[in-house]
Amino acid sequence: MIRFVHPYIEADTALKDIGKKLLAGDKRALARAITVVEAGGPEGTALVKELFHHAGHSHLIGVTGSPGVGKSTLVDALVTEIRKEGKKVAVLAVDPSSPFTGGAILGDRIRMQDHTLDKDVYIRSMANRGHTGGVSLATYDAIRMLEAFGFDVIIIETVGVGQSELAIAQTADTTILVLMPGSGDDIQAIKSGIMEIGDIFVVNKGDLPGANKSATEIIASLELAHHHTNWAPPVLVAISESGEGVDKIWESAKKHHEFLIETDQLNERRRGKVKTELSEMIAGIARTNLEESIDKSSEISDALSSVVARKLDPHTAAAAIIRKLFGSSPSDNGLERTQTESLK
Amino acid sequence: MIRFVHPYIEADTALKDIGKKLLAGDKRALARAITVVEAGGPEGTALVKELFHHAGHSHLIGVTGSPGVGKSTLVDALVTEIRKEGKKVAVLAVDPSSPFTGGAILGDRIRMQDHTLDKDVYIRSMANRGHTGGVSLATYDAIRMLEAFGFDVIIIETVGVGQSELAIAQTADTTILVLMPGSGDDIQAIKSGIMEIGDIFVVNKGDLPGANKSATEIIASLELAHHHTNWAPPVLVAISESGEGVDKIWESAKKHHEFLIETDQLNERRRGKVKTELSEMIAGIARTNLEESIDKSSEISDALSSVVARKLDPHTAAAAIIRKLFGSSPSDNGLERTQTESLK
Numbered sequence: 001m002i003r004f005v006h007p008y009i010e011a012d013t014a015l016k017d018i019g020k021k022l023l024a025g026d027k028r029a030l031a032r033a034i035t036v037v038e039a040g041g042p043e044g045t046a047l048v049k050e051l052f053h054h055a056g057h058s059h060l061i062g063v064t065g066s067p068g069v070g071k072s073t074l075v076d077a078l079v080t081e082i083r084k085e086g087k088k089v090a091v092l093a094v095d096p097s098s099p100f101t102g103g104a105i106l107g108d109r110i111r112m113q114d115h116t117l118d119k120d121v122y123i124r125s126m127a128n129r130g131h132t133g134g135v136s137l138a139t140y141d142a143i144r145m146l147e148a149f150g151f152d153v154i155i156i157e158t159v160g161v162g163q164s165e166l167a168i169a170q171t172a173d174t175t176i177l178v179l180m181p182g183s184g185d186d187i188q189a190i191k192s193g194i195m196e197i198g199d200i201f202v203v204n205k206g207d208l209p210g211a212n213k214s215a216t217e218i219i220a221s222l223e224l225a226h227h228h229t230n231w232a233p234p235v236l237v238a239i240s241e242s243g244e245g246v247d248k249i250w251e252s253a254k255k256h257h258e259f260l261i262e263t264d265q266l267n268e269r270r271r272g273k274v275k276t277e278l279s280e281m282i283a284g285i286a287r288t289n290l291e292e293s294i295d296k297s298s299e300i301s302d303a304l305s306s307v308v309a310r311k312l313d314p315h316t317a318a319a320a321i322i323r324k325l326f327g328s329s330p331s332d333n334g335l336e337r338t339q340t341e342s343l344k
Numbered sequence: 345m346i347r348f349v350h351p352y353i354e355a356d357t358a359l360k361d362i363g364k365k366l367l368a369g370d371k372r373a374l375a376r377a378i379t380v381v382e383a384g385g386p387e388g389t390a391l392v393k394e395l396f397h398h399a400g401h402s403h404l405i406g407v408t409g410s411p412g413v414g415k416s417t418l419v420d421a422l423v424t425e426i427r428k429e430g431k432k433v434a435v436l437a438v439d440p441s442s443p444f445t446g447g448a449i450l451g452d453r454i455r456m457q458d459h460t461l462d463k464d465v466y467i468r469s470m471a472n473r474g475h476t477g478g479v480s481l482a483t484y485d486a487i488r489m490l491e492a493f494g495f496d497v498i499i500i501e502t503v504g505v506g507q508s509e510l511a512i513a514q515t516a517d518t519t520i521l522v523l524m525p526g527s528g529d530d531i532q533a534i535k536s537g538i539m540e541i542g543d544i545f546v547v548n549k550g551d552l553p554g555a556n557k558s559a560t561e562i563i564a565s566l567e568l569a570h571h572h573t574n575w576a577p578p579v580l581v582a583i584s585e586s587g588e589g590v591d592k593i594w595e596s597a598k599k600h601h602e603f604l605i606e607t608d609q610l611n612e613r614r615r616g617k618v619k620t621e622l623s624e625m626i627a628g629i630a631r632t633n634l635e636e637s638i639d640k641s642s643e644i645s646d647a648l649s650s651v652v653a654r655k656l657d658p659h660t661a662a663a664a665i666i667r668k669l670f671g672s673s674p675s676d677n678g679l680e681r682t683q684t685e686s687l688k
Contacts, residue, residue: 045659047657048657055654057634125365258529267652270652271649271652278647278648279635281659283627283631287623290622290626291623304618308611310399310400313393314396314618314621318629319629321622321626324627
């Protein structure tokens, strides 16, 4: 018999308290909540269900760029800038955890110790151990926990600029792409079409030679690029170490947020994000169902053996297994039948 | 109405010819076939169905390690070594295509020009543009094309050692982990538990200081590690530039292959690989179905809007959508009903 895995199990009382405590401003409860959603499972799902409608009111800022361009220092300076306005700010540093770079982000975090005594700043590193090259579901849920806690601004920082990192950066409302002079990253970014994901461009380490040249090149390439919106991405030169130019980055981020709200693009972006998340979630349910069924269903196990023995091709096997996992072959009739019982 | 996407469409006549030509030893047809499966879609699926039962007879060798350790040079020398025995060999260089490292692999390939005049050597680079952090389905299918062509050995080389690369390396029968002295990679590899994926360890650039020290450290850590099999991974020092020690790598690879066959672990490994592939395929079908249904089904579109408006949590929405996409909620009854129509 095949067990259908869905996460409907109620949380226990202790975990329900965590949700309440988190909403009441308890930072330990927040830390625990993120750990719970990071681990996944029914407890995490229950927490998300409880706190979900408290989320959605924060300005999410993604910060991405190659290793070494000074993202952490920039984020540090940005936090200082945001705090001047008295806004509560959280930093979620997401590491897609290549086995050879693990730990890098935690080292960087030591530099943010200035803020650790500030009760309105919260800093958290997490691995992005998704099954997918995109954003792990835990990352979305961790952001929800931070939103429910009531941070005005949540900065999502990534380690590098791989596929996963770009996907993570795009979960934000405003994406800041950080480059540095002379790294060649600017040219590569222009070539690879990565420019499209940036709402704000920062040439960091602006005291290095070539900073203005880099900025000019980026501006020129942006003029050539076709933009879907009528937001013209600003290109800013900054020196994060000294904080020079960081005020302008924060100003631009706020302007971009206002622009998104005024043009109703904030909702549109968030819709796209939810679509991606649901898509991964559904793929994940399918994957989990298979994993859990393989040892329990002799049909599925036999299909696997047939593919190994080259008697059955994998595409045919996958189609047959998906029918088996979800109980019926998709048909108009089936769709009609379920319309009444679902999506309420 | 929701369209169910499955890849049952028959190939056109021209593409059927490609399969026949490939089996007849036509390298152009092979190149075309890989391009077709790389693009995905019904043509690729049809080719896989046609050639699938011709695959499975090659020795798949994965070569992985950090950028700069000399993987390409090692692969080059390994090809020379394998050719001495008259065996046909293919190299598939897989790039998980971070936007900032694109092109690196192609440059390396220029060094392999020695082999381009050899008709029994085939070299191909491909991007691994999977939706997943693992192996794109196209990679599995490209390997199948090479197997059907009749290569005795297929070397699968990856650019780095990220999650994707490790997953790619593990699609091989024999995985070679390449390290170099003084890079600190050896220590990191030991710490991160990456050692478990290596069937053979190579300390490359063996003329650099510290090579023997690195090898000794790896051997010590392997002795501590718990192995599931009774294969003791050899740790070899090599200088790929001059070819020194490469004969021993090839000897070890052959020994490992024999070991897998004798202990029936080859089939076990391949079963695990098929399981992973089917899992990704099924997740992909679920994902594609959602993508294609969102604009066509008002229920699904409404569910999406409800999540954006924070009226519905994403976990509940995903469960409802999966019922809708696949026609019914899973039940024993449904399973019974489909047993007769599937997995034949």
